[in-house]
Amino acid sequence: MSKTELRFTIIFASVMLALLVLLASPNFALLRGATPQQQQPTAPAASAKATDNGGANKTIRIVRSPLRTVQDPNPSFSSVAVDPTRDEIVVEDENRDQILVYGRLDNTPAQAALTEPKRVIGGSRTRVSENCGLYIDPFSGDIYSVNGDQANYMTVWSREKKGNADPDRTVDTPHRGFAVAVDEGAKELFLTIEHPPAVVVYPKEVDGNQVPLRILEGDKTQLAEVHGLALDTKNQVMFVVNQGPTSSNTPDGGWQRDIKPGSPTVEWTNDDQRWKYLVPGSGRTLPPSITVYPLKASGDTAPVRVITGPLTQLDWPVHISLDMDRQELYVANSVSDDILVFRATDNGNVTPLRVIKGPHTSISKPHGVFADTKNGELVVANFGNHSSTVYKLDANGDAAPLRMIRSAPANAPAPMFGNIGTLAFDTKRDQLLVPN
Secondary structure, three states: HHHHHHHHHHHHHHHHHHHHHHHHHOOHHHOOOHOOOOOOOOOOOOOEEEEOOOOOEEEEEEEOOOOOOOOOOOEEEEEEEEEEEOOOEEEEOOOOOEEEEOOOOOOOOOOOOOOOEEEEEEOOOOOOEEEEEEOOOOOOOEEEEOOOOOOEEEEEEEOOEEEEEOEEEEEEEOEEEEEEEEEEOOOEEEEEEEOOOEEEEEEOOEEEOOOOOEOOOOHHHHOEEEEEEEEEEEEEEEEEEEEEEEEEOOOOOOOHHHHHOOOEOOOOOOOHHHHHHHHOOOEOOOOOEEEEOOOOOOOHHHHHHEEEEEEHOOOOOEEEEEEOOOOOEEEEEOOOOEEEEEEEEOEEEEOOOEEEHHHOOOOOOOEEEEEEOOEEEEEEEEEOEEEEEEEEEEEEOOOOOOOOEEOOOOOOOOOOOOOOOOOEEEOOOOEOOOOO
């Protein structure tokens, strides 16, 4: 063995040993963004145990407390909705796996550490995890909460629920659900699936593993890493936000393959098996876009309009909201720290009608946006600074918020941990690299 090969072998063995030690740490869940109820008890002292695997190899498991942990102890808002009937703002806290409810007119004083919510839904019984999508029933006040990357279900909560309670309903969904919207007239619930990209439509009162009514998916749809969703029931169209990465399903692939003719239920293919139904080499990244479809679209239906191109300024867009009366679309544009406003009739490479952006806006990595048409206000969920900010519906430019709800002290660091899948250490810069 050459010196180069020996040196590589030693380095590789050292890295693997370090990774095994890190994964064995009981507090490694903290770095993944796990909540306290998901963690294992910390071992009281360091210990080592060797096991004999058939006499050939020995596995050594080292258990010890970490030197330090990296975590965000504060709620981070990933989605927002307004209940104008009950004057409440509801936000998803993806960091601590909670749903928080505030008064609509709550406004955190500058000198205050935070605003306490009116009620909180959270804990091991709630099954809330990686929660990223939100809808409030305008009649009953029920809360629909979509669990994201790690959990294949949506939970539904009656208005009076709080604390560590069981959900009223749990809906089994395809892996990587994101946004939810409801056509109240047709009593249909729309759910976006990030990848393989799709829009799945259920009866509004769906429960358990009930089969959906229809699925929009396929290459002609131009769906690509689907996120936000808005419905225009007046003009019978839906608007879908696409971040861009995608790949093609095999002819027998797609989520539709899981639906058996005549069966009232469905068992969705697990994520670790989805790769079997994707075309090898078909992975690609399309420009971010907003695609528009007939409200009843299904199968491999092409969009009737597409908002995309450099003039749009779309950059990792997340949630979207529609003012049906003004026919204006509001887009949370995460990477650029702004809210883009388009005409609902826009098509192609168009410039936004308005852009809310600048240091006075306090917008930071916006994930959620909601047009409160009853009160003439726009509510934003900022994942980058533990806040929800409120503006006039026609705000433009560097507009200061009318009100702000903070879940942490001003300027508190926001690591913005999401679904952490791996990590790396940069020895040259002495930094941890944590992809979300």
